[in-house]
Amino acid sequence: MFVAEANPLNASPLIFPALECMHIVGFAVTVGTIALVDFRLLGWGMRRQTTGEVASDLAPWTLFGLVSIFFSGPLMFSSDPDMYYLNRSFQFKMVCFALAILFNYTIHRKVALGGGSEGLGIAVACVSLLLWVGVIFGGIFIAFV
Numbered sequence: 001m002f003v004a005e006a007n008p009l010n011a012s013p014l015i016f017p018a019l020e021c022m023h024i025v026g027f028a029v030t031v032g033t034i035a036l037v038d039f040r041l042l043g044w045g046m047r048r049q050t051t052g053e054v055a056s057d058l059a060p061w062t063l064f065g066l067v068s069i070f071f072s073g074p075l076m077f078s079s080d081p082d083m084y085y086l087n088r089s090f091q092f093k094m095v096c097f098a099l100a101i102l103f104n105y106t107i108h109r110k111v112a113l114g115g116g117s118e119g120l121g122i123a124v125a126c127v128s129l130l131l132w133v134g135v136i137f138g139g140i141f142i143a144f145v
């Protein structure tokens with residue numbers, strides 16, 4: 001049985017909100033940059049660049065966001081793991097997150113860097129956006145489920 005009180009993160013009321021701010025910046029950058037690549041795949045703007053150029057230019061920012069998420073997320077989780085891992089919305093979020101990351105660095109990356117038809121690009125962009133929206137909604141509803 002995890003004792004939340006013993007966790008140094010719970011020592012000050014400011015640590016959790018500070019981590020949550022870091023978390024929000026992290027996923028705004030991660031999901032924001034991936035969504036821009038998806039919009040390019042859908043033909044929504046950025047037409048002076050190829051999808052491959054957009055994806056390559058934004059890839060370092062996506063990683064920066066992920067570093068911030070992987071720092072803040074598990075730390076927030078450690079503030080009360082018994083509550084989180086039993087939370088249906090958190091479970092849904094983590095499944096979407098695992099699928100979204102796997103998809104992003106396999107099929108999505110291959111198609112964004114120029115592999116496949118326009119129709120495939122549109123399908124890949126839709127799956128990607130759906131998965132990341134699932135992660136965000138899963139995160140938001142943690143507090144309400």
Ligand code: HEM
Pocket residue numbers: 020023027030031069070072073074076077084097135136137138139140142143
């Ligand atoms: C790109 C991936 C991720 C996105 C888009 C995301 C999104 C969110 C969102 C929208 C919230 C709610 C923020 C709020 O209500 O203020 C949240 C909270 C949270 N996330 Fe994530 N998250 C991601 C990855 C992770 C990971 C990898 C973990 C690791 C365990 C994690 C753990 C948490 C925890 C513990 C909370 C706090 C819930 C609470 O009590 O309010 N997140 N996340």
